[in-house]
Amino acid sequence: MSDHSQAGDRRWAQRALARLRREAAAAPPVVLRRYPLPSSWGVSLYFRDESRSATGSLKHRMVRRLVEDAVAREEIRQDTTVVEAAAGNTAVAAAYFAQLIDVPFVAVVPGKTAQSKRERIEGYGGRCHAFDPPAGIYDEAARLAAELDGHYLDHFARAPHVEDWRGQDSVGAGLLAQVTAEEGRPPAWAVVGVGTGTTSAALGRHIRYHDLPTRLAVVDPEHSAYWPGWVTGDPRYGTGMPSRIEGIGRPRVEPAFLPPVIDLAVPVPDAASVAAMRHLATTTGWSVGPSTGTNFWGALRLAHRMRAAGEPGSIATLISDGADAYRGTYYDDDWVRGKHLDPAPHAATIDRWLGPS
Numbered sequence: 001m002s003d004h005s006q007a008g009d010r011r012w013a014q015r016a017l018a019r020l021r022r023e024a025a026a027a028p029p030v031v032l033r034r035y036p037l038p039s040s041w042g043v044s045l046y047f048r049d050e051s052r053s054a055t056g057s058l059k060h061r062m063v064r065r066l067v068e069d070a071v072a073r074e075e076i077r078q079d080t081t082v083v084e085a086a087a088g089n090t091a092v093a094a095a096y097f098a099q100l101i102d103v104p105f106v107a108v109v110p111g112k113t114a115q116s117k118r119e120r121i122e123g124y125g126g127r128c129h130a131f132d133p134p135a136g137i138y139d140e141a142a143r144l145a146a147e148l149d150g151h152y153l154d155h156f157a158r159a160p161h162v163e164d165w166r167g168q169d170s171v172g173a174g175l176l177a178q179v180t181a182e183e184g185r186p187p188a189w190a191v192v193g194v195g196t197g198t199t200s201a202a203l204g205r206h207i208r209y210h211d212l213p214t215r216l217a218v219v220d221p222e223h224s225a226y227w228p229g230w231v232t233g234d235p236r237y238g239t240g241m242p243s244r245i246e247g248i249g250r251p252r253v254e255p256a257f258l259p260p261v262i263d264l265a266v267p268v269p270d271a272a273s274v275a276a277m278r279h280l281a282t283t284t285g286w287s288v289g290p291s292t293g294t295n296f297w298g299a300l301r302l303a304h305r306m307r308a309a310g311e312p313g314s315i316a317t318l319i320s321d322g323a324d325a326y327r328g329t330y331y332d333d334d335w336v337r338g339k340h341l342d343p344a345p346h347a348a349t350i351d352r353w354l355g356p357s
Helices: 003-026 059-072 089-100 115-122 134-147 155-162 171-183 198-209 226-232 270-284 290-309 333-338 344-354
Strands: 031-035 043-049 082-085 105-110 127-131 189-193 215-221 264-268 313-319
Touching: 003 059, 003 089, 031 171, 031 270, 043 171, 043 290, 059 089, 059 155, 082 089, 082 134, 089 105, 089 115, 105 115, 105 134, 115 127, 127 134, 155 198, 171 189, 171 198, 171 313, 189 198, 189 290, 198 215, 215 226, 215 290, 226 264, 264 270, 264 290, 270 290, 270 344, 290 313, 290 344
Parallel strands: 043 313, 082 105, 105 127, 189 215, 189 313, 215 264
Antiparallel strands: 031 043
């Protein structure tokens, strides 16, 4: 590579990184929402609302860091095609940031990916490359990136290395700081779902590094490997089945998942996630996605336990994304019945937990 070409790449990288910094600086403040538990409980429940990001989910921040890192390493240059294996919020955020720095983006998606999901990616200038079987999209993304002389984001492998678990800039650290400022002390519990494993691993290490009294609980949907992997201590545990709750759950334990920093793992029935998501929408007006329902179920279960034990304190969790992408699925009764999910018994459990003791 000539000196002139290297200088051109450096100038482009500086401009791209400046755009990414400006985008981060212009982001609206992250709102902390309080769920209205009865004051007599002595327990407070808070949600950090990540749905207000430009692409509507907590994946936005993670993908920005991945792109910043790849640009700084010169793995993404001005003529590089960015490739990712994803069809949901990660792919949408990757398309957004690729468009921001003016490089092409291709999302490798399963063949049955809904048109509405493809349109969200394409709305930011991305292109969808369909591939089956779904479990093969990761190898296909790596192959396609090599064929195009592009860059495979590979968020499952790379996200843990760009998350600052010591500082205050991660999602989990921000959640703890906001609740601490509101309550005057750290939360008793933090509750998060597990997708790549990055958020829980960073949060758990942050708690221990700063010697905080907060305990960390992870919530895990059906068919996911994280809860049984945590219980058995098997880092290679696999279920061979995909999660039905978008954004969290994996058929295998991903390398980023760190069981030693987790105090409690809570299995959550998929129908309970749907019931909890809908409960939040009807009682608070918060429009949230299904993984937030999973968070709420786990947090409410802990709040019920703290109430019964007479243990005061607060619980901190996340609104992972908004409801817009799920109007035709988790909020649609016909779709839910088609997936053989019955939220009604779990809605009754929520009412019982919130009722008089």
